[in-house]
Amino acid sequence: MRVIDYAIKGQTVHIHVVETEEDLLDFESFILANQSLLAHDCETTGLDWWNASAGTFRARLWQFGNARESFVVPVEKGDSFRGAVRWALRTARRLIAHNGTYDLHVAEECLGIPMEELAPKSWDTKLIAHLVDPRAVKEDGPGLKLEELTKHYICEVVAAEVKGSMTAIAKELGVKKDEVWDSIPIDHYRFLLYAGMDPILAFRLFKILIPKTPVRSRRRGLISWEHRLAHITAKIERTGYLLDTKYAQEKASELAAQQKHWEEVARHHGVDNVNSNAQIITALRERGVKLTKKTKKGNVSVDDEVLTDVGIPLTEAIVKAKKAGKWKATWFDRAIAAQDPDGRVHASVNSCQARTARMSITGAVPAQTLPAGDSYVRHCFLADPGHVTVSSDYGNMELRVLAAFSGDPTMMDAFHRGLDLHQITADAAGVNRKAGKGTNFVVCFGGGWKAIVEQYGVAEAEAKKAVKAFWETYPGVKRFADRLQREARQAGYIYTGTGRRLPVDRNRIYSALNYFIQSTSRDITARALIEIDRAGYTKYVRLPIHDELVFSFPRERVRELAEKTARIMEMTIKGLLIPVDSEIGEQPWGSVLDLEASKH
DNA sequence: TGGATCTGCACC
């Protein structure tokens, strides 16, 4: 047995590296002695756990530890090692992992332990860290990655020396960062140190973070609630989404042809690279075009709006070439490349990601950003064979949350009686409905008249009038916003009704209202997922998208299941219903959009 | 070669 000693702030920790089958005896003793609470982690060849059955993905190391020592087991070396790890995972009564969803996928795919077996006894330090402080490093927060949390809560030196080491190792070995996990020798000293420290750090973080969790969050049961949710989104990831490969490939070639054509036109007009803003600026200036719009950093802007306004053949070609190229790469190429052996693609769902705890969906199915204007892209995602797509979304979720929690009588009355809230705002201000609608949304975002002007093309005077009228028409909202801002100013954070603590920046106190609305809305969707899981319907859920759930239901039961799940999703808050509308489509997700388009 | 930053664009 090889032992690596390392010091955390002068305190020595021991990393035991299992090398032979005889070494497993000590490993098993350690597990038995620590089975009440064990941290664990695994190192793998990549992140594409869905390719385990294809053999291109495998687990290499599995590590277990407590605050002072850890064991590193080379699972790739053979069945006896895999068997020992399988036994350890099953023997542990409670497991801690950082971003443990990933380890659950790997345990299932590589060790054959169903996710459902480990999930109920798993704790995730990423989720607990989010409840303590959800802010990213760039927002002056601790961050949510293990390296960031180690730096913030444990020791800066350890974070840099250990968690930051794989980049340097890749460089020394002369491989790309993404490739180092597969190619690094299993007995590489600093790889073993990196791997062995992980459970030690996760264990320590758990002990540090649990007492820091807001009392209100704990009392409301948020810790276990978020864990249940994370396990549900893990199941959704595992199911994946069936890809219409033929359609995706057709569209990819179609876009490639368009891109090629429009790039040639642009080249003919003197722009070789349509993605180079510098070239575009030079070419337009040579033609005497005045470019006045500025980027956030004060540079010359040549975005879609500017180019469309210029309106010459060159700018038309640039816009079309850029769009074709980006759509091909972002939507179709990615999905095609990420298919598993069954032709399914697996999104990565971060169940508790944004400051407001909104989920984020990344990877092969960036569900939250798929073009929604038409079915062009969404058409490539299919309900299962014999199934159809159902999209169920909440109506006016954020405004209803605002109405319910502010208790504003005018707003509540409007929703209760099914009146048009946008028109009410418009009438109060003496502006058109578009301006009224813009005002309702912009106020929810913490914006002012300028935002209404920019986003909704409303005249300055109208926008100013509308904002003033909004606050006068809905005095309850004003009082609610003021209360939240006062709370934020005094404490530095607000609490939501679910007991979540949200930090509010001192120089952006106005965002308190939006944080409350956005976070509460997220929790309503999260509650729906938990209830849908309880009812046994998770297998039908394909994706959650903010205020919407996308399902794949068997065609012959679609009406019944759509109805049942919609009723589960619906929720009444302070007497106000947040209604759900289900759209039943055909097999492709895109068919739902086509249906909606044909209605209007 | 890869990281960091900027710009632009897709969404709720």
Add this chain to the structure above:
DNA sequence: AAACGGTGCAGATCCA
């Protein structure tokens, strides 16, 4: 008094 909230990703560019 007013205040645009939350994301992910591709490509260019600069820098070490």
